[in-house]
Amino acid sequence: MPEAPAGTLYRGREGMWSWLAHRVTGFAIFFFLLVHVLDTALVRVSPEAYNAVIGTYKNPVMGLGEAGLVAAVVYHAFNGIRITLIDFWSKGTRYQRVMLWIVIGLFVVTMAGFLPRHLGNVFGGH
Amino acid sequence: MSTEIAPETGSAEQAPGGAPVREPQAAAVASGRGERPDDGSFDVTLRIRRYLPEKDATAYWEEFTVRANRTDRLLDALHTVKWEIDGSLTFRRSCAHGICGSDAMRINGRNRLACKALLKDLDPAKPITVEPIKGLPVVKDLVVDMEPFFASYREVMPFLITGGNTPSAERRQSPEDRARYDDTTKCILCAACTSSCPVFWNDGQYFGPAAIVNAHRFIFDSRDEGGAQRLEILNDKEGVWRCRTIFNCTEACPRGIEVTKAIQEVKRAMITRAF
Ligand code: SF4
Ligand code: FES
Numbered sequence: 511m512p513e514a515p516a517g518t519l520y521r522g523r524e525g526m527w528s529w530l531a532h533r534v535t536g537f538a539i540f541f542f543l544l545v546h547v548l549d550t551a552l553v554r555v556s557p558e559a560y561n562a563v564i565g566t567y568k569n570p571v572m573g574l575g576e577a578g579l580v581a582a583v584v585y586h587a588f589n590g591i592r593i594t595l596i597d598f599w600s601k602g603t604r605y606q607r608v609m610l611w612i613v614i615g616l617f618v619v620t621m622a623g624f625l626p627r628h629l630g631n632v633f634g635g636h
Numbered sequence: 637m638s639t640e641i642a643p644e645t646g647s648a649e650q651a652p653g654g655a656p657v658r659e660p661q662a663a664a665v666a667s668g669r670g671e672r673p674d675d676g677s678f679d680v681t682l683r684i685r686r687y688l689p690e691k692d693a694t695a696y697w698e699e700f701t702v703r704a705n706r707t708d709r710l711l712d713a714l715h716t717v718k719w720e721i722d723g724s725l726t727f728r729r730s731c732a733h734g735i736c737g738s739d740a741m742r743i744n745g746r747n748r749l750a751c752k753a754l755l756k757d758l759d760p761a762k763p764i765t766v767e768p769i770k771g772l773p774v775v776k777d778l779v780v781d782m783e784p785f786f787a788s789y790r791e792v793m794p795f796l797i798t799g800g801n802t803p804s805a806e807r808r809q810s811p812e813d814r815a816r817y818d819d820t821t822k823c824i825l826c827a828a829c830t831s832s833c834p835v836f837w838n839d840g841q842y843f844g845p846a847a848i849v850n851a852h853r854f855i856f857d858s859r860d861e862g863g864a865q866r867l868e869i870l871n872d873k874e875g876v877w878r879c880r881t882i883f884n885c886t887e888a889c890p891r892g893i894e895v896t897k898a899i900q901e902v903k904r905a906m907i908t909r910a911f
Contacts, residue, residue, distance in 0.1 A: 515697065517685060517767050520832065521745030525883025525896075529834075596881045596900065603897040606883060 573632030737826030769831035797862030829885035
């Protein structure tokens, strides 16, 4: 196989980027869940250790991480509905692009509702 | 990066007669030296990904600048390069009219037929990148080994399967039944769809959109009796379920086939037949 120099990136459109974002958010959520299962399991080992770990979640960096996690879950959920419609609704493939814009719209609205409250909690004390 | 010197750099001094200009003889005479009559022709640079295994083990980019007309397609520019600048440039083409499916290539990052891509639509002010289609082994320059692609095509049995006695007249079909699979009859097996699919790039075993399109053409044909068998073939780990509805195939198909729609219909047919 020829190595360098690299070829160009395939210029896919909305469908390809939405798929990529779905993958990335899916992996992010999966790894969070993995960590979350582990830290929750810690309560059985030692409640003190559990409290110490959960305490670190109050850190603003973790707060931003939580915002990212919610963003990932929200996108993954709405786009998941879009994919389900593409799978089961006979006209779904024809409207996939419109549905992606609806997903992005719902995402923006949801995040606009959530972020101010959440960031207020993270940075503005309790 | 090995940058070979492009034989022509397309400067304004270039004599109009020396360049591949194919304008009518009656074109207005240029008013001064170095000026061209305004026939709408323009210089265009092709940035071609080349691979000449007998000379160099690695692929490299090479640029060629040619003179093109408003009505020229990328294929015409490739011909100019091959016929007038560098005869070693290798690509497939046969009909030159979008019907044989020989010249699918990646043009400015997207799979297109060179013979259907008008230069003026490709933003000729910037160099136009031309690469072989992805996911199939490159043999030379823009030519790839299509065999894995055709192997998948053969596997779905793309021919009419019937039982019983052959009728003495034609096999009749209502216009509605014919319309059911009309879209997928248009395929020219150019592989633009299959080689635009990220799933196929990562897993060459995947049947790919084109094979599914051609299975769809028979699965939904009321005269065919091999549907169940074909669904069985595609109900494979490397079959339709690999499709992640990325839509690159639909966007790439030069025949305007709704490829993803056809794949989804095959998936749904599998589900409804299973229950
Ligand atoms: S479905 Fe379209 S893109 Fe795919 S092989 Fe057939 S004509 Fe080419
Ligand atoms: S050369 Fe036949 S399809 Fe382009």
